[in-house]
Amino acid sequence: MMLKITSAILAVLLFHFHRITLAAVATGSKPFPGLENLPKSFWNELSSPFTEVYEEENPVTENGSTPEPRPFFEDRDINVTVQLGAQIHLHCRVENMQKRTVSWVRRRGEEMHLLTFGVHTYSSDSRFSLDYQMPNDWRLLLRSATERDAGVYECQVSVHPPLTRTVYLSVSVPRVEIVDEHGATAGDKFYKAGSTIELKCVVSKVPHPSGYVTWRHGSRMLNYDTIRGGISVKTDMGAEGAVSRLYIANANKKDSGNYSCALADVAATTVSVHVLNGENPAAMQHGKSSSSKGAFILVVLLSLLNLSR
Structure with a gap:
């Protein structure tokens, strides 16, 4: 009996809640200004699924009429991946909306952060907004996705008990490496004056790359450089990334950097690229390695000398 009374009170509250919302939308104002500043526990308690066992609803109301059909989602819960820096829509298609309200929230553990309510955006992050698409898609728009945006998002419909659809968002971070002829990440590169500089760049972890690969020497872009001459860039785009090669013919000291x-x-x-005059690049690299070993041995000897005192 107490459960039926509680449900009736909640139904009345929801009815007035929707009347206020519709009146505010008609005037173009936010229905509940300051709503986003409520304690974090408020949205958690309001949105968390109820644990009580409900009696099966009677399909016929007291006056003999058939009740309005309950809303439902066209899509199931889903995992979505977006590339770092890209724009994405999180879809929420709802049927039998009637006068109910749709909201988007982000869940972080036990905390819930309100993003949108109806057609209004409550998030302080301007990258989030509601981008409604006819006839029934209450999609959430996220611009310039970052790693921190990965997580759990919920589309909720204001019915009793709550109706929630979950979207699990992942953000793919591209990996960019300049590699040597063996595929290992390149350190400093040494070339003889007059030789051809060859650099290979591998871009991975990018599903269906839409961006373009650019090469720069300092702040100068090389892809379309026609002043120096002898510069060539060849880029092959693949399903999961790209491979780009830079060639600079007849290298000289000015090409270092x-x-x-x-x-x-x-x-x-x-x-870092070093163009050498009159020195063998292989010997230069070997000499650099020998110098490092010599410095290490010197440090060890000085340490032993101090200990013997």
Whole structure:
């Protein structure tokens, strides 16, 4: 008996709740300004599924009429992946909406953060907004996705008991590497003056890449450089990434410096190139390695000398 009274009170509250919402939408204002500032526990308690056991509803009301059909989602819970920096819509198609209200929330553990309510956006993050699409898609728009946006999002319909659809969002972070002829990540690169600089950039973890790969020497873009001459860039796009090769013919001292490879403005990496006059690049690299070993041995000897005192 107490459960029936509680359900009746809640139904009356929801009815007035929707009347206020519809009146506010008609005037173009937010129905409940300041709603986003309520304690975090409020939305958790309001939105959490009820644990009580409900009696089966009678399909016929007291006056003999058939009740309004209950709303339902066209789509099931889903896992969605978006590339870092891209834009994405999280869909929520609802049938039999009647006068109910749809809201989007983000769940972080036990906390819930209100993003949208009806046609209004409550998130302080301007990258989130409601982008409604006729006839019934209450889709959430996220612009410029970051790693922190990954997580659980819920589309909720204001019925009793609650109706919730969950979207699990993952953000794919591209990997960009400049590699040597063996496929290992390249350190400093050494070339003889007059030889051809060859750099290989591998972009991975990018499903269906839509961005373009650019090469720079310092701040100067090389992809379309026609002033120096002898510069060639060849990029092959694949299903999961891209491979780009940079060629610079007849290298000279001015070609020394930092070279960067970037996937649009999402991810980049850099390598240092040294063009040598009259020295063998292999010997230079070997000499650099020998110097490092010599310095290490010197440190060990000095440490032993201090201990013997």
